[in-house]
Amino acid sequence: MIDMVYAIFDPDNLFLKYAFIMGALASISFGIIGTFVTIKKIGYLAGAISHCVFGGIGLALFLQVNAGLTWFDPMLGAVLAAIVAAVTVGLVSLHAKEREDTIIGTLWAVGMASGILLIDRTPGYFNLSSYLFGDILLISSKDLLYVACLDALVLSVSILFFNRFFGVCFDNEFTSLRGINTSFFYLLLLILTALTVVLMVRIVGIVLVIALLTIPSAIASFYAKRLWQMMLYSCLFCTLFTWTGLCLSYSWSLSSGPTIIVLSGAVYLVLLIIHKFLRS
Amino acid sequence: MQNDHQIILNNISFAYKQRNVLENVDLVIKKGEFASIVGPNGGGKTTLLKLILGLIKPDRGVIRVFGKSPDKVRQQMGYMPQYAHLDMDFPATVMDVVLMGRLAKSNLWFSKKDKVEVLTAIDEVGMTAFVNTEFNELSGGQKQRILIARALCSSPDILLLDEPTANVDHETEENLFSILQKLNAKMTILLVSHDLGFVSKYVKSVICVNRQVVIHPTTLINGAMIKDIYHGDLKMVRHDHRCSEEGHTHD
Numbered sequence: 001m002i003d004m005v006y007a008i009f010d011p012d013n014l015f016l017k018y019a020f021i022m023g024a025l026a027s028i029s030f031g032i033i034g035t036f037v038t039i040k041k042i043g044y045l046a047g048a049i050s051h052c053v054f055g056g057i058g059l060a061l062f063l064q065v066n067a068g069l070t071w072f073d074p075m076l077g078a079v080l081a082a083i084v085a086a087v088t089v090g091l092v093s094l095h096a097k098e099r100e101d102t103i104i105g106t107l108w109a110v111g112m113a114s115g116i117l118l119i120d121r122t123p124g125y126f127n128l129s130s131y132l133f134g135d136i137l138l139i140s141s142k143d144l145l146y147v148a149c150l151d152a153l154v155l156s157v158s159i160l161f162f163n164r165f166f167g168v169c170f171d172n173e174f175t176s177l178r179g180i181n182t183s184f185f186y187l188l189l190l191i192l193t194a195l196t197v198v199l200m201v202r203i204v205g206i207v208l209v210i211a212l213l214t215i216p217s218a219i220a221s222f223y224a225k226r227l228w229q230m231m232l233y234s235c236l237f238c239t240l241f242t243w244t245g246l247c248l249s250y251s252w253s254l255s256s257g258p259t260i261i262v263l264s265g266a267v268y269l270v271l272l273i274i275h276k277f278l279r280s
Numbered sequence: 281m282q283n284d285h286q287i288i289l290n291n292i293s294f295a296y297k298q299r300n301v302l303e304n305v306d307l308v309i310k311k312g313e314f315a316s317i318v319g320p321n322g323g324g325k326t327t328l329l330k331l332i333l334g335l336i337k338p339d340r341g342v343i344r345v346f347g348k349s350p351d352k353v354r355q356q357m358g359y360m361p362q363y364a365h366l367d368m369d370f371p372a373t374v375m376d377v378v379l380m381g382r383l384a385k386s387n388l389w390f391s392k393k394d395k396v397e398v399l400t401a402i403d404e405v406g407m408t409a410f411v412n413t414e415f416n417e418l419s420g421g422q423k424q425r426i427l428i429a430r431a432l433c434s435s436p437d438i439l440l441l442d443e444p445t446a447n448v449d450h451e452t453e454e455n456l457f458s459i460l461q462k463l464n465a466k467m468t469i470l471l472v473s474h475d476l477g478f479v480s481k482y483v484k485s486v487i488c489v490n491r492q493v494v495i496h497p498t499t500l501i502n503g504a505m506i507k508d509i510y511h512g513d514l515k516m517v518r519h520d521h522r523c524s525e526e527g528h529t530h531d
Contacts, residue, residue, distance in 0.1 A: 039367060039369075039370055039371075041367075160388060161388065162389075163379070163380075163383060163388065163389065163390065164383070164388075166372075166376070166380070167380050167383050169370070170366065170367070170370055170372060170377070170380065171361065171366060171380065173335065173361060174359060174361060174380060174430070175380065175383060176335070177333060177335070177354050177357070177359055178354075178355075178380070178381070178383035178384060178434075179354060179355060179383075179384060179385045180383055180385065221369055221371060224371045225371055225373065225414050226371050226372060226373060226376060227370075227371050227372060227376070229371065230371045
């Protein structure tokens with residue numbers, strides 16, 4: 001434990017310090033957005049969005065190398081792809097009643113596949129697994145700034161429109177009868193989800209990000225009586241899991257993303273069994 | 281249009297997946313009406329309610345509520361959906377749920393006045409003791425009452441309820457109806473009921489929906505046999521006679 005503290009503050013391990021700060025900062029957005037995703041049951045949509053992000057990363061790398069657009073970095077591509085995917089996925093789920101899951105599933109796979117094809121056509125070597133499963137070595141101080149900005153955005157939008165989001169998640173139909181534009185707030189929620197997913201890709205990667213979005217909130221729902229409580233608990237659980245996961249991955253030389261996910265998944269499973277057992 | 285005709289459906293047709301749910305429906309609901317919509321499953325009961333609320337648009341025909349298009353006057357209508365479609369794990373207190381009835385375009389947060397209105401509405405359905413209880417810990421009948429309170433706290437002129445007595449026992453049903461009967465003094469009430477041929481004693485009319493729509497005033501029957509079956513005083517709908525000044529025949 002003491003070794004771990006020393007390791008974090010060791011100037012040679014700047015990346016580790018960044019990873020811890022990133023974990024805590026990202027947990028704020030993750031707790032809030034993850035709660036919405038969990039109660040609105042749109043984890044599947046969030047999954048599709050996160051995989052489409054890979055298409056954006058591929059496009060950015062492709063344009064950087066082949067078209068000389070050096071300013072088009074993968075982060076920008078990821079953000080753009082995430083927003084386009086969020087709006088598309090949102091419109092599909094609002095309007096395509098019967099074929100919704102088929103269309104979302106297609107977007108999910110095609111987004112991912114087109115990213116890989118674009119990278120195939122880009123000269124040079126790219127470490128794909130760092131995007132897929134996360135790599136804390138890649139975290140820079142610029143990333144920390146991005147995440148802090150995202151936190152500010154997510155917090156202010158969520159506080160401002162808390163009652164509307166509550167309505168849209170709990171009873172969309174009734175909320176629309178009260179004169180609220182529910183489609184707009186639904187799409188806004190998906191866009192915030194998309195941005196959150198992009199920024200967390202650094203730590204846990206595209207494939208695993210959905211688990212970290214939903215598991216802390218699922219655990220929080222065991223203890224929360226009100227929506228804001230669920231958000232607060234999710235933030236705390238998310239921080240706890242990322243920090244503990246980072247410690248374990250550092251001490252045992254494991255990949256950080258998968259360690260965090262396996263840890264939180266295991267805790268969730270145990271708590272789920274305890275709660276089901278206690279209730280019955 | 282007469283002033284007391286609050287809801288007017290004129291030659292309405294609505295199809296879902298190429299199947300006609302409602303066909304050439306004409307219906308007038310007057311101010312102060314207390315009517316139950318009955319009919320077989322898939323007969324168009326909920327569709328009728330959603331058309332009146334403006335949640336769906338008819339394929340043909342015109343709907344007027346207070347003489348206007350339904351989506352213009354939504355604020356004057358209170359709606360209680362079936363609670364079964366709500367998420368049973370949603371973290372919310374009774375207060376949180378009823379406050380939804382005070383959602384409005386004009387304000388982002390709830391005011392003191394909103395909270396007062398909510399407490400009055402909760403009191404009206406006799407649930408004051410449960411204000412801070414988790415919504416999901418309530419029984420089915422209590423949830424229905426809370427959703428009625430949510431519909432009430434915007435002081436609507438028309439109250440629309442979708443199966444308010446689904447999954448509740450007879451005693452709870454009586455209780456709900458006596459609350460509704462009191463409210464009927466202030467507002468028009470339309471409710472969907474799943475029971476065909478059996479309508480509680482409180483209702484003034486019955487709207488039969490099965491692609492076509494027919495409205496009947498209820499007629500009292502004191503049959504001891506029916507009393508035995510349903511353990512209460514009931515009104516029966518008679519489909520075999522011409523009735524009242526609005527009279528019609530089935531043919």
